Amino acid sequence: MDTLEVALGARSYPIYIGPGLLSDAGLLARAVTAQQALIVTNSTVAPLYLERLQAGLRCPEQHVHVLPDGEQYKTLETFAEIIDTLIEARFHRDACLVALGGGVVGDIGGFAAACYQRGIRYVQIPTTLLAQVDSGVGGKTAVNHPQAKNMIGAFYQPDCVIADTDTLSTLPRREFAAGMAEVIKYGLILDAEFFAWLEAHLEDVLSLDTDALRVIIGKSCELKAAIVAEDEHERGRRALLNLGHTFGHALESIGNYERWLHGEAVSIGMVLAARTSAALGSLDSADVERISTLLTRAGLPTEATDVDAERVLEIMQLDKKTTAKGLSLVLLEGIGRGVIVAAPGAEVLRAALEIGRDG
């Protein structure tokens, strides 16, 4: 088991990474010391891992709240149902909420933990690659608003994160690939060497080699944790992590959150950001090609040629990274070097969006 510390002063916490952790009763007992625990999970993950988790937990009072599976349930209504469960079970302020599942379960579960009695303990057990490398680190919790993603939420840090690499064996290939979009993103914005490692070892990763999984999860968490420690509330450098996300969120919205998984939309968004960077002269076109090739090898889409560019631009204006200073965007000054810039004019963005169509 690898242990990684997210350094946030009094709210620092460890991330445990490795195989077999869900069966490690000693670890679970140390992680969840509360008398009362509510496991929040979903209808897909529950049949696979709930029993294993319950067998390991030592809390005298255990309750379970099973959500339907899907981003469309990441709503204030679902959040309110979890609160109802906590109230009905008469949960105290020193109870613990355990989120067992992917990003949606972690985001809603974390937000419920943040708000119930103004904050109870919270342990995250991410079971998807995306959650293990992204949403599990950094304390962002939220639900969606009908008009925009993640509009209602809190920065709230867990007690610890337990990333059991074995859970990836039951993850559909498409979802694994979606997680890889975020893994590749860390290389792109922060670490050219890691990007090159991914180019060289992608087959090991895709065949779920345990050592390769430990590398990508460990490295991703380490890179993200360093940024979060620097800028917990996303006032500055943390926005780097949004590479591809401004485009991506617009695409997800246009696709009604059904057409693309989050990571797939981010993959297309990263290619659009790379093309925009190339158009502005800060990235070689050969690097755009390298990026697009690695994403394709990982099983990810890189084009959305049938989408209306004007609609994308319009939605980007509402994107939450918009500030009073105008839309900002993450671009690349080479592989491994992300930069936050004021968004270029609409014509540059439009051109990036339309390249696929013309080419």
Added chain:
Amino acid sequence: MDTLEVALGARSYPIYIGPGLLSDAGLLARAVTAQQALIVTNSTVAPLYLERLQAGLRCPEQHVHVLPDGEQYKTLETFAEIIDTLIEARFHRDACLVALGGGVVGDIGGFAAACYQRGIRYVQIPTTLLAQVDSGVGGKTAVNHPQAKNMIGAFYQPDCVIADTDTLSTLPRREFAAGMAEVIKYGLILDAEFFAWLEAHLEDVLSLDTDALRVIIGKSCELKAAIVAEDEHERGRRALLNLGHTFGHALESIGNYERWLHGEAVSIGMVLAARTSAALGSLDSADVERISTLLTRAGLPTEATDVDAERVLEIMQLDKKTTAKGLSLVLLEGIGRGVIVAAPGAEVLRAALEIGRDG
């Protein structure tokens, strides 16, 4: 104008206290620097003070969200409506929410500011005595759950608090008295000298003498700020501020949040806590009398003889101050000396609840 600092490291903020502050455009311009401001207020306060505030604000984009007046609207639904307003107005992450009103407006407005895009700026302009001496200090925000008060919320600090003592001139006498319950509470738990000052100067306070108002608001905020600075998230000493609240919340619930104002229920609760303290031998019965007399002089109820003691005890079990270690309670070891203790057995509490009935 008096200025008082709430010392919370990077999240420290000033409280401004004095007459005429709502007409002080210079102060308002310094307090609200955002481009976009949403004023959240209610249907009672808006006709009195909204225009004055809007005239002083310099934000290019100003929106207003008017809530119906009343604790029964302190719900997740009302919260969601404020979020809708923020989304429809396309508010950015660096926008500011200004809460103009009493405790309910501050609690919901603060919670909306805490959650919108995971936290935007927030300025509190409390217009009731209760809000000026209590809910305006300490960063507790929340909405109620149908089954219990303040169950869904966040610790979230404002940019500043502006307490204009002139607004108390339009406050109904009954609400002013309810605020006095909290003022008296600070003396009881922390400052015997302040309690004695209140005994000596209550008539000045009740006639809204400006200097007397500055003393009670300043002293209350100072005492509360010191405790909050020590224990922001109520892990320990901050619970002292709950003197009378565990009993009080139960009474409010039984009265369906209609029979008593919060401060009135707290007043009765403080007498019950004093009686419990006397029953356990830590407080003289003469002091119980002094407490009850001052509360009565302030226009507050001190008895709830028709309420079923068993129902009170039952609701206290669910109270959010309950921990895995069992119910804790704030009692008195003399005037000016509050202590947090494990709740005594039901028979002691029952006796305290039933004294009024027998006597």
